[in-house]
Amino acid sequence: MQIQKVYKYKLCPNATQKGIFRRWLGACRFVYNLCLEHRICHWQSAGNNLTEYSQNRELTLAKKEPGFEWLSEPHSQVLQDVVRRVRLSFDNFFRGAGFPQWASKHSWHSFRFPQAHNGSIRIEGNRLKLPKIGWVKFYCHRPCEGRIKQVTIKKQAQAYFACILVEQCHEPIPASESQAVGIDLGIARLATLSTGEWYANPELFQRFGPEVKRLQRKLSRQEYQSNGWKKTKRRLSQLYAKIKRCRRDYLHKASTAIVRRYSAIVVENLQLRNMSRSARGTVSQPGKGVRRKSGLNRSLRDVGLGQFLDMLEYKCRWHGRSFKRVDPRYTSQKCSSCGHTCPENRLTQSEFRCVDCGQAGHADVNASKNIRDLGRISGSQYEQSPRALPVSA
Ligand SMILES: [Zn+2]
Structure with a gap:
């Protein structure tokens, strides 16, 4: 059976690579907010939605604008994936979720290489090769098996992680x-x-x-x-x-x-x-047992x-x-x-x-x-x- 699985590894990037990660994250955040703003403006003036396709085209044009050359630094597919994220958050909004939020430094922590075709992303020993970044060292706590489909770089608590989505053959274990x-x-x-x-x-x-x-x-x-x-x-x-x-x-x-x-x-x-x-309730109708319930909330999250x-x-x-x-x-x-x-x-x-x-x-x-x-x-x-x-x- 073919299954998809995510391996998560802690990266140990050098100073240059950390700088690249930081700049790429900033560029992604910028593109996200830009696309969001365009969608809002377009909705107000034209009354319909911009498509992912047209936003991708705008992105290509924006890269050529004077003063925006730095947008060409990240891999093009990484930025296209951000455009996709904007589209997805609007899809969710139309399905009843909240309106897409602006991306801030505190809320934006990841970027993704959506396609790992013909070996553009590969692993050798304890090194991971990323397009336009090169070989990044990581702590290989377990072997990564299967064919790499996509890679997400995440920043969590001052550390960088690579979440590697793979497709692998899985042999079910018979139940004892x-x-x-x-x-x-x-x-x-x-x-x-x-x-x-x-x-x-x-x-x-x-x-x-x-x-x-x-x-x-x-x-x-x-x-x-x-x-x-x-x-x-x-x-x-x-x-x-x-x-x-x-x-x-x-x-x-x-x-x-x-x-x-x-x-x-x-x-x-x-x-x-x-x-x-939350048991807190409203001002006119305060909830009962607020302290006890918030303790319960904490232990629920805890488990x-x-x-x-x-x-x-x-x-x-x-x-x-x-x-x-x-x-x-x-x-x-x-x-x-x-x-x-x-x-x-x-x-x-x-x-x-x-x-x-x-x-x-x-x-x-x-x-x-x-x-x-x-x-x-x-x-x-x-x-x-x-x-x-x-x-x-
Ligand atoms: Zn009984």
Whole structure:
């Protein structure tokens, strides 16, 4: 089976290459804002939309204008990709998303080589060849397998990364256990399986929290925009980036372990947006339990449940497993052995005891059994959900 996968490597560019990256990012940002402005002006005067094609033509002309020669420095396809991004953000806007935002130094962090044809981008050892930039060294923490399709250069917390999209042949691994497994997701336990095993919350805030707090306190005492303030700010963003990497790593390991073992996986269809919506409410109708809910919001982000489900989903597809999301209503109150459903079954957050048949156990295990059974009832065919986009290694 052919699959697409993204490898992400940390680059170690030299001073010249860092300068190139910085200038290219600036040029991309400029082109984005220029295209956005043109689209707005054109809409106001002509009442219709500029096309990507005509904007690309304008871009070619703009490069010849006196004073804009620097626009010729970045690779032409890199800038054309920016024009595409403008078009996509307008497409999203017409589908109901917000109006495209101006690109600022703080919001614009990446550029992309959309085509890697006939070896214009290639890897040799720990060096990556980029068109018009040349060989850039990177930390090769794992071999990059497959045919390179496109490369995105990203700046994150003062460091540059290359996200390499490849197409590769994938050999599905046969499942070691043929049974279906239900997974209950939560804050205290990241994932509880219907077999009784469970994965803990990565507890990153417990691990990094003191350091985050220390830096935040330091930052608040420093003079805004002073050199010391900027330094602390940089260290804080580096720490956040590290937390994010640790979380991803943990989720990847847990999801791979689950997908390798079971042939069918049933999960609850989490309404993450509702769960993490701010409880603050409005001025006239203040929300209840604001402090508690914002703590919950933080731990939700901390565990990254949505990301975990996405990983399970695409890994299931890679390995030919069936994957199903089911409606989790009443799964925490229903007895998995007799089906009696009432809130009294749930003694505490973690304890379950059926008032009808007396079955007792961990509440999350009971819920995951219900989830597994729901998946059986509604058939165990893999369902393609519209959220099955991110593919990453
Ligand atoms: Zn019961």
